[in-house]
Amino acid sequence: MTTRTEKYIEIPATAPGTSRIIKVVEYGDPQARPKVYLQAAIHADEVPGILVLHYLQQLLDEADAQGKIEGHVVLVPMANPLGTDQRIFGNMIGRYSFSDGVNFNRGHAELADKVGDVIADKLTDNAAANTQLIRAALTAAAHELKANDEVAFLKRTLMEHAIDADICLDLHCDSEAILHMYTLDQSWDKASDLNAQLGCEAAFLADLSGGNPFDESISTPWIALAKRFADFPIEEPPLAATIEYRGQADVYSELAIDDAQRLFAYLQRANVISGEPGELPEAKCEATPLAGVEHVRSPAAGVLVHHKQVGDQVTSGDVVASLLDPYSPFGDGMQAITTQVTGKVYSRTNVRMVGPGQVVFGVTGSEIIERQLGETLLGD
Ligand SMILES: [Zn+2]
Numbered sequence: 001m002t003t004r005t006e007k008y009i010e011i012p013a014t015a016p017g018t019s020r021i022i023k024v025v026e027y028g029d030p031q032a033r034p035k036v037y038l039q040a041a042i043h044a045d046e047v048p049g050i051l052v053l054h055y056l057q058q059l060l061d062e063a064d065a066q067g068k069i070e071g072h073v074v075l076v077p078m079a080n081p082l083g084t085d086q087r088i089f090g091n092m093i094g095r096y097s098f099s100d101g102v103n104f105n106r107g108h109a110e111l112a113d114k115v116g117d118v119i120a121d122k123l124t125d126n127a128a129a130n131t132q133l134i135r136a137a138l139t140a141a142a143h144e145l146k147a148n149d150e151v152a153f154l155k156r157t158l159m160e161h162a163i164d165a166d167i168c169l170d171l172h173c174d175s176e177a178i179l180h181m182y183t184l185d186q187s188w189d190k191a192s193d194l195n196a197q198l199g200c201e202a203a204f205l206a207d208l209s210g211g212n213p214f215d216e217s218i219s220t221p222w223i224a225l226a227k228r229f230a231d232f233p234i235e236e237p238p239l240a241a242t243i244e245y246r247g248q249a250d251v252y253s254e255l256a257i258d259d260a261q262r263l264f265a266y267l268q269r270a271n272v273i274s275g276e277p278g279e280l281p282e283a284k285c286e287a288t289p290l291a292g293v294e295h296v297r298s299p300a301a302g303v304l305v306h307h308k309q310v311g312d313q314v315t316s317g318d319v320v321a322s323l324l325d326p327y328s329p330f331g332d333g334m335q336a337i338t339t340q341v342t343g344k345v346y347s348r349t350n351v352r353m354v355g356p357g358q359v360v361f362g363v364t365g366s367e368i369i370e371r372q373l374g375e376t377l378l379g380d
Pocket residue numbers: 043046105172173
């Protein structure tokens with residue numbers, strides 16, 4: 001007998017006569033642990049993860065038929081039907097909401113203060129009981145979030161399904177990129193296996209990246225509560241991570257099937273699915289600080305000519321691209337764009353006519369880079 005369930009949650013309509021839904025697929029006993037939550041494409045124009053979750057569901061269906069689902073799996077295969085419907089002259093704009101201009105993966109709720117007030121008098125010396133108490137309070141706080149518009153409703157719905165998870169993986173992609181991931185410093189002990197199993201080629205760590213992306217809204221309450229109630233035993237935060245499945249155009253079955261198999265093996269390793277995951281592959285990268293990433297920016301407007309591929313190793317001072325100003329009155333109008341750090345090119349823009357200040361490359365670095373006032377580590 002299958003444990004798979006599907007539900008379709010209706011988002012309150014913004015205009016009469018319109019409707020949108022969020023699809024949620026679940027496997028296993030809803031009370032079982034570990035609970036893993038996966039969602040794809042909260043940035044609606046970041047499609048590769050949708051295909052990965054498609055193939056993961058086939059593997060989960062097979063495992064389910066064999067009675068191998070030990071934990072609870074919650075999947076939102078396409079997390080942002082609002083962004084998917086945002087088109088201008090044929091182009092989808094899936095990163096920011098047309099209604100409020102906010103990045104769909106920023107500004108997720110911070111529940112720590114509210115939950116802290118609720119549990120303040122109820123914590124004990126029993127760590128397991130505290131975990132249950134905190135999970136219940138987080139779930140209740142997520143349910144109570146106000147949702148006066150469709151974006152808030154979407155964000156609340158996703159959070160309601162993820163907030164008590166042991167593992168929360170948010171599947172994104174970059175413009176053009178190698179496979180990479182983001183998580184918290186505190187989570188690296190748990191995340192290093194994930195990094196190796198998925199075959200990530202870069203992994204970024206921060207104690208807080210800023211702007212409240214979805215994954216951090218799931219993990220950081222636990223850190224804040226442990227700090228606020230230092231006299232009580234409070235569990236390590238759940239493993240919440242953002243996985244960047246390469247570039248926007250990297251949507252291929254061969255890649256996605258392999259990615260899904262790797263995710264499935266990780267779920268076996270994490271005891272969500274029974275069965276032998278095989279030997280853990282050797283990690284392809286060490287983690288580096290998110291604060292060490294250089295976002296190489298274009299100094300002016302012009303035609304961008306890349307000289308480096310994603311995955312290339314670069315040294316401080318290397319020319320990574322050229323910028324052509326076809327209106328330049330003197331010389332050939334070409335200027336070099338260089339990197340300051342030594343590391344790996346993990347992403348680059350797929351735009352070829354760029355504006356001043358536009359990020360054109362992302363390079364990993366092991367040293368912390370000074371940021372401009374107010375600049376968050378993720379950018380926007
Ligand atoms: Zn994204």
